[in-house]
Amino acid sequence: MKNKRENFLSKSSRRGFLKAAGISAVAIGAAPAIKAVSIASGGGDAVSSLPLTTPKAEVLTAKRWGMVIDTSKITEEVVESVVAACRNSHNIPNFDIQPDEKKYPNTRPAKKMQEIKWIWEEHYHNAFPEMEDEFLADKFKSLPFLVTCNHCKNAPCVQACPTKATFKREDGIVIMDFHRCIGCRFCMAACPYGSRSFNFRDARPFIEKINPEFPIRSKGVVEKCNLCAERLERGLQPACVEASEGAIVVGDLEDPESEVRALLKENYAIRRKQELGTEPSVYYIM
Amino acid sequence: MLEIAIKGSKKYWIWLGALLTVMAVAFALYIDQFMNGLMITGMSRDVSWGFYIANFTFLVGVAAGGVMVVIPYYLHDYERFHRITILGEFLAVASLIMCLMFIVADLGQPIRMLNVLLYPTPNSMLFWDMCVLNGYLFLNIVIGWKVLEAERNQVKPPAWTKPLIYLSIPFAIGIHTVTAYLYCGLPGRGFWLTAILAPRFLASAFAAGPSFLILLCYIVRKFTKFDPGWEAIQTLSKIVCYALIANVFFFFCEVFVVFYSKIPGHMAHIKYLFFGLHGHGALVPWMWTSMTLMFIGIALLVVPAFRNNETLLPFTCIMIFIGTWIDKSLGMISGGFVPNPLHHVTEYIPTVQEIVISLGVLATGFLILTVLFKLAATVKEEVRG
Numbered sequence: 001m002k003n004k005r006e007n008f009l010s011k012s013s014r015r016g017f018l019k020a021a022g023i024s025a026v027a028i029g030a031a032p033a034i035k036a037v038s039i040a041s042g043g044g045d046a047v048s049s050l051p052l053t054t055p056k057a058e059v060l061t062a063k064r065w066g067m068v069i070d071t072s073k074i075t076e077e078v079v080e081s082v083v084a085a086c087r088n089s090h091n092i093p094n095f096d097i098q099p100d101e102k103k104y105p106n107t108r109p110a111k112k113m114q115e116i117k118w119i120w121e122e123h124y125h126n127a128f129p130e131m132e133d134e135f136l137a138d139k140f141k142s143l144p145f146l147v148t149c150n151h152c153k154n155a156p157c158v159q160a161c162p163t164k165a166t167f168k169r170e171d172g173i174v175i176m177d178f179h180r181c182i183g184c185r186f187c188m189a190a191c192p193y194g195s196r197s198f199n200f201r202d203a204r205p206f207i208e209k210i211n212p213e214f215p216i217r218s219k220g221v222v223e224k225c226n227l228c229a230e231r232l233e234r235g236l237q238p239a240c241v242e243a244s245e246g247a248i249v250v251g252d253l254e255d256p257e258s259e260v261r262a263l264l265k266e267n268y269a270i271r272r273k274q275e276l277g278t279e280p281s282v283y284y285i286m
Numbered sequence: 287m288l289e290i291a292i293k294g295s296k297k298y299w300i301w302l303g304a305l306l307t308v309m310a311v312a313f314a315l316y317i318d319q320f321m322n323g324l325m326i327t328g329m330s331r332d333v334s335w336g337f338y339i340a341n342f343t344f345l346v347g348v349a350a351g352g353v354m355v356v357i358p359y360y361l362h363d364y365e366r367f368h369r370i371t372i373l374g375e376f377l378a379v380a381s382l383i384m385c386l387m388f389i390v391a392d393l394g395q396p397i398r399m400l401n402v403l404l405y406p407t408p409n410s411m412l413f414w415d416m417c418v419l420n421g422y423l424f425l426n427i428v429i430g431w432k433v434l435e436a437e438r439n440q441v442k443p444p445a446w447t448k449p450l451i452y453l454s455i456p457f458a459i460g461i462h463t464v465t466a467y468l469y470c471g472l473p474g475r476g477f478w479l480t481a482i483l484a485p486r487f488l489a490s491a492f493a494a495g496p497s498f499l500i501l502l503c504y505i506v507r508k509f510t511k512f513d514p515g516w517e518a519i520q521t522l523s524k525i526v527c528y529a530l531i532a533n534v535f536f537f538f539c540e541v542f543v544v545f546y547s548k549i550p551g552h553m554a555h556i557k558y559l560f561f562g563l564h565g566h567g568a569l570v571p572w573m574w575t576s577m578t579l580m581f582i583g584i585a586l587l588v589v590p591a592f593r594n595n596e597t598l599l600p601f602t603c604i605m606i607f608i609g610t611w612i613d614k615s616l617g618m619i620s621g622g623f624v625p626n627p628l629h630h631v632t633e634y635i636p637t638v639q640e641i642v643i644s645l646g647v648l649a650t651g652f653l654i655l656t657v658l659f660k661l662a663a664t665v666k667e668e669v670r671g
Binding site: 161276 | 329
């Protein structure tokens with residue numbers, strides 16, 4: 001039903017688009033103009049997939065967002081800058097810092113085990129516990145692995161959430177409505193990757209520098225990586241990609257011409273706990 | 287009928303006062319949790335459910351256990367359970383209220399809890415759990431109250447209670463099955479990912495619930511003039527015996543599958559619980575205590591001479607109740623979360639504040655149970671006198 005409606009809408013908007021193109025063609029009164037319009041919109045196929053509201057040129061979109069991490073390019077420095085970029089861009093608290101006594105008096109000490117992580121470092125045998133191997137190549141034993149939300153195609157967290165506070169967008173991003181979450185933490189039990197964190201306390205005293213462009217979560221809600229949906233909307237690459245010195249690439253997994261697909265075509269890449277059928281959208285080039 | 291509850295002996299009021307004191311202290315500590323968040327608990331990123339959900343799970347079982355008196359009495363016309371059926375139903379009511387309170391205590395944003403109703407999500411097992419728990423609570427309140435009222439007026443209960451009673455039977459099975467489904471449908475948790483979980487939950491429920499009911503029968507007999515009857519207690523003890531054996535049997539089925547197949551992700555949890563993992567073994571003594579108590583319980587119930595010993599039976603029931611509580615609450619929840627999906631070991635130990643808040647919930651349940659049992663016992667005394 002929903003799809004039908006969208007098709008109808010996109011048809012009508014296509015009609016509107018063609019009308020506008022026609023008018024401009026008449027106005028200019030020349031065939032090259034029509035050609036120019038069709039080239040600008042990327043040919044016939046692109047016209048039919050025009051969304052309801054024509055996106056601003058700078059918005060980054062995909063049919064299904066995915067991430068490719070080149071493990072050979074991940075170093076300790078890259079990890080550090082990636083984690084810091086994510087932390088700063090999403091107001092993620094750092095429980096290692098001492099809160100400002102004047103601004104936040106009588107703050108109770110934080111428990112490290114209640115920390116919040118969106119993207120973080122793991123060893124190979126923790127990132128891929130079922131692939132532990134005593135004769136594993138030496139380089140993998142010491143290599144830092146970055147793990148985050150896998151934005152699974154069949155996300156167990158989405159299935160578990162009793163309020164639809166966690167949901168899957170049409171473009172494949174698994175995202176949360178922080179205002180609807182009741183904090184039951186069923187999604188945390190459901191996630192087979194340990195990618196979710198709970199706000200056991202008010203995060204403010206432990207945020208180093210507040211980014212006013214991203215909400216601070218209230219206590220009592222779950223959170224996780226959102227693939228920087230708020231940055232993609234403004235035409236920016238996710239913060240981790242920017243900080244990764246080329247080690248992390250995001251793009252459209254459904255588009256055979258995309259950079260992520262090109263990387264996957266050329267390299268051997270694995271996904272975490274593939275046997276569970278969750279269809280993670282994060283790939284690791286080995 | 288409720289007027290009966292405000293007439294009581296001095297002991298009755300002292301008991302209620304003690305419960306209210308515990309409730310008040312716990313409520314003050316809950317306010318602190320409400321203001322500052324679940325940071326006051328021992329829960330963590332890795333063990334994201336703890337003492338609250340553990341007790342919730344166990345008490346769903348106690349509530350479901352009530353059906354073990356309902357089935358013989360209403361489906362098989364087992365007359366000896368006539369006098370205790372109401373006790374089973376009222377025990378279910380008190381247990382379910384505790385269950386719901388434990389859920390609310392565990393929520394990060396309790397004021398948003400109605401979102402579960404505002405945005406009903408049938409693909410979430412939590413949605414169904416809410417439906418069956420509230421349904422079973424409603425059924426037991428209506429049935430228990432109507433049947434007791436009819437007994438007081440010495441008339442037959444209204445005919446419409448019969449279908450509700452029959453409906454309450456699948457609901458009792460349902461509450462514990464759906465509660466098991468909360469856990470056993472999660473792909474990354476090897477400890478819970480087993481089809482035996484729901485049957486095992488039911489078996490341990492039918493051991494824990496009736497053994498608690500036996501204890502309550504002893505208490506009722508001691509403090510009121512109402513005698514539930516030794517034959518009824520004897521039958522209950524046989525039910526406990528079978529259910530407890532089934533529970534232990536199901537556990538060994540699980541142990542066989544896990545250790546014969548040798549799949550590491552499944553072995554790790556049971557190893558953690560019974561032997562410790564990577565030097566962490568907070569639950570090891572608890573789990574062995576639980577196993578020992580359940581085995582002693584079986585021995586004392588299988589041998590007729592022990593089972594029929596009126597002095598020994600309450601102690602057997604206490605052992606079984608504690609054994610199944612450790613098994614299902616402490617072991618079942620922590621066992622599922624440790625090690626975590628990345629095979630890190632983060633242990634869970636509840637904080638004092640968490641335990642006191644839980645005691646507050648239990649005190650509330652006991653308060654409700656006391657009042658309901660007083661109603662039942664007084665009505666039964668009146669009718670006999």
